[in-house]
Amino acid sequence: MRRLISELLDLLVPSACVRCGIDGPAVCEPCIHALDRGGPARRGTAGGTAVFSSWRWEEAAPVMRAYKAGQTPCARPLGAALRRAVDALVAEAREERDFGAQPIALVPIPSSARSYRRRGFHPVELMASRGGLHSVRVLRHTRRVADQRALGRRDRAANMAGAFALRGALRPGCPVVLIDDVVTTGATLDAAAATLRAGGARVLGAATALSADRDDTPANDR
Template sequence: MGDRLAWRRLLDLLFPPRCVGCRLMGAWLCTSCLARIPRVESPLCALCGDAISGADLCARCRVHPLTIERVRSVYFFERELREAMHRLKYRGQTALAEPLGEAMAEYWLRDPAPPADVVVPVPLHDARLRERGHNQASLLARVVADVTGLRFEERALVRCRATATQVGLGVGERRENVAGAFQCREGALAGERVLLIDDVCTTGATLDAAAAALCGGGALTVQGLTLGRARRKLRVTSGSESE
């Protein structure tokens, strides 16, 4: 923790941060702008963690349940968070991983979550990693591990197959697109309780495919935590939500 804070202070001196929301100097994402991002609040689907209207499971999970133990997300993927993630992923502003990863860690520490032993990021395929230069999920996961004191494991899970973008795909298409895309080194996480980290959750298909590989490699349990979540439009009928 001390080394990370010292390095952060040095970078701030050399390259003074400017908030991606209000543009004021002093922080990459100031507390005021961070507070304006809508949080994913209860009631939540017990499985995928999406906001629901009172039932234990959302309509999607009742029909197509995930195999991952559960997924939780901190914010809805909109407003300042969308801009911050774009800058982190595509414009190389990796310092944003610090405040965003800290928000994830604080959420997990406050939430009555199942226990975990190790933090694992959802990996990029090697070709995508070379193109982008960094994996945003790995940057976030490293901060989460540092703040929570959990072990960070970056190499146990690999993306063994390049996949098309998930944007614009339906639920079934997303699951098919990432099926078999991940592989866990045999025995690397045997008996471990994994906290799986990604940047944004839409349907949970990517997290679920990664969790299947982790469990296949010997992990005891896998729960997912993402920074953002795509807001789903729900139509309330007879006291329950439908999509």
Template structure:
């Protein structure tokens, strides 16, 4: 009966694998295996260490796009599980980088905050957008840094040990400004964790 119900629902609400388009499954076994964490580390300017669970390519990139652009929020669970493998910090709280107001209106949810929750991390909403930044896509590294400069403010956090959380790191402009805001508020920023790292060959320098 359970199988019959699944088949009936598939007719009314068709679904497909976010990684490979196999029908009647939101994430097939092969693509789920492709989301097994393979943590990588990168140091941004001013010695901010970023630990990422996956590379932003192939199946992982398609699944993240399905989460963010198609609203397939169930995919946050396997992505969050992968992100948890990149968390190595004791006695620290996770601070998600907030989504822009435009993204929230378009999607109806904050992707990074959802990923943080699905990773099972203790969370503090300390960051607040200070102004509207332009879309980062298509900008050079220098343009991204200028675009994000002063983009965030933080609530008072004197002496609080925090780790920044974001979905993807490319040039690191967003994370660096978020760290600046948290430090200005008195927080101790230990590093950053992201679901994915954009491979170097794709970064816009």
């Protein structure tokens, strides 16, 4: 209900771009073009998960911060960025691996119950939906985790180890792409990928809207 009210207000009340401040949509076209410059980039995590991301945190942070604060119209441009990252990863995977015509499952990193109660929506799932992507809830949290911002790279991995479990059985060998909003060290994605592989999935990699090189991302409140 909070999300629906927020979106209705956004339609009725004049808005401004959260990145540059000019009147218009939540993220204006010039800002989108600037953020899209260069296209999705590939990187790897410490655990070996391939990650494609469309926007750099240093340039797109105002968009993600506004979105996490409840400005849901940002979900549409963020969802488009996420979709480009997914498309780039899938294109590479199809060139390098043989999984025939099997459908690829897009699995979001889940929100915690606490963050859902606070926001009233699941950020990754809403982004995916607005980007025209169908995601499947396969993962769940097994416990609360510490704020990742306060931890170093090695401690982040330990913090996330065993933090996820499967909500149900996966088809053996099912190709899976993890999706998330931001990747920093990749500890969350590695933990999720390990859980999926243990359940029999074939993890092709991960796709995120944003990629950060520094520990200045929002708190990991999932």
